[in-house]
Amino acid sequence: MGFRDIDRHSFYAGKPQPSPTSAGHFESIDPSNGNPICKIFNSPPQAIDAAIASAQSAFPSWSSTPPIERARILQRAVALLREYNDDLARIETLDTGKPFSETSTVDIVTGADVLEYFASLVASGGLNGESFRLRPSASVYTSKEPLGVCAGIGAWNYPIQIALWKSAPCLAAGNCMVYKPSEFTPLHAEYLAGIYQKAGVPDGVFNVVYGAGEAGSHLTQHPAIAKVSFTGQVSTGMRVAGAAAGGMKYVTMELGGKSPLIVLPDAAADTAADVAMLANFFSTGQVCTNGTRVFVPRSLKKPFERALLDKMQHVRAGDLFDPATNFGPLSSRSHLEKVRGYVRRGIEEDGATLLCGGVEQPANLPAHLKSGYWIRPTVFTDCTDEMAIVREEIFGPVMAVLAYDEVDEAVRRANATELGLAAGVVGRDIDACHSVIARLEAGITWVNTWGESPAEMAVGGWKKSGVGVENGRKGLEAWVRNKSTLVEMSGSVATVFAKL
């Protein structure tokens, strides 16, 4: 497989399908310096319809392929993902602005793990139904049936990982997919289609269309789409779920968060600062589960802030392919402006104390990167629950430290949000940690760590942060529907009608 940054067109029926120039195009931009990488041609409605049609024609054969054979093909894709890990990571770094030290160790690795997990699961009975004797003359059996043609819509922060977390269980369960990446990070999609094809996934099983909201809207509202798996903002997710409900489509919604991290009074300040760093600055803060509201006991606030400031010295912005770089730019100019707006608001309107950071570019940024979308990692302290920087998802490297007096008070304040994606606790007394976790309203929780999301662990948000889960055994259930069959074996069907 050759990796090249050439212009992209829709990919369906097993090959790139040139769009008419009248459909328009957009550019993929390298966020580290603002330079264009290549053109992406929008998929007009006819191309989206054709991609869906190609998935429809592939469905009968793919869905009736025995799970163990599908698994064998998908395992070959896992091997290819691992073989080309660094090439794919380079593409993700160019497209997203994440340092290669991250993309080469996390993004493709965690995507490949999920594909391996679901391939193994369906090969080992994960799609088996159940059967039981209802009475001596009758039995019931159930089967897990694929849904049909499904739409995958991705956000820009973990492009290939999101594409894999959606397509892995979808394809393993026997469905076909039409996938639309975010227009900000589209490069991975054709490479993933190529990997599936090289592994032996039949043409039409995995297809790619490009474009912004209108393309996503056309795709998800198409009557042939059985399910929409969406990752993105709460506001977009509500629109997409509303439209899907109109067509009685299945949905999985992975949406935004404003997650709390509660540091308990017995926590070591140093450990708490480590977890808070992980929960706020990985991927330059562009992680849906980030723990941006850090509740710290008033008595621990000063040592915690000192430990944090010490650790901030180790955040290194710079050339994204330098192994020492662990902090990249934001993903786009519009996102940079949004995050800067929140930092300004925190200083000027909210009146929070700026512990470190600000709207400027990181110090010592090399000259050739100054045209990129960089901002400093920022910590606000003395925050209150009413501040915009505490209430709204910023999706950037902006931590808010909130002091508390009683643990019950911290739990109540942590839960006082419409969102419920993730939450976490740091402390030495593990019983106390569990007791707090039990009271936190969130679908993903961590104790004394943050962010790890292995293939075996089902993840999904509560409240407005989402519907359903991805990964784990439950993640497979989201891509099948149940069929129950009752078999009568007595040879005589006694009904009231027999007496008539």
Ligand code: NDP
């Ligand atoms: P958006 O909601 O802006 O976009 C998500 C995707 O939806 C994009 O591909 C977008 O296209 C597409 N889209 C936009 N409008 C429509 C529509 N009407 N119908 C169908 N699709 C549409 O989210 P972002 O890309 O800005 O992603 C960031 C958000 O994603 C954050 O809120 C973050 O918390 C959340 N997220 C949640 C995760 C989770 O697992 N819970 C994981 C990762 C991110 P385009 O971009 O091309 O316009």
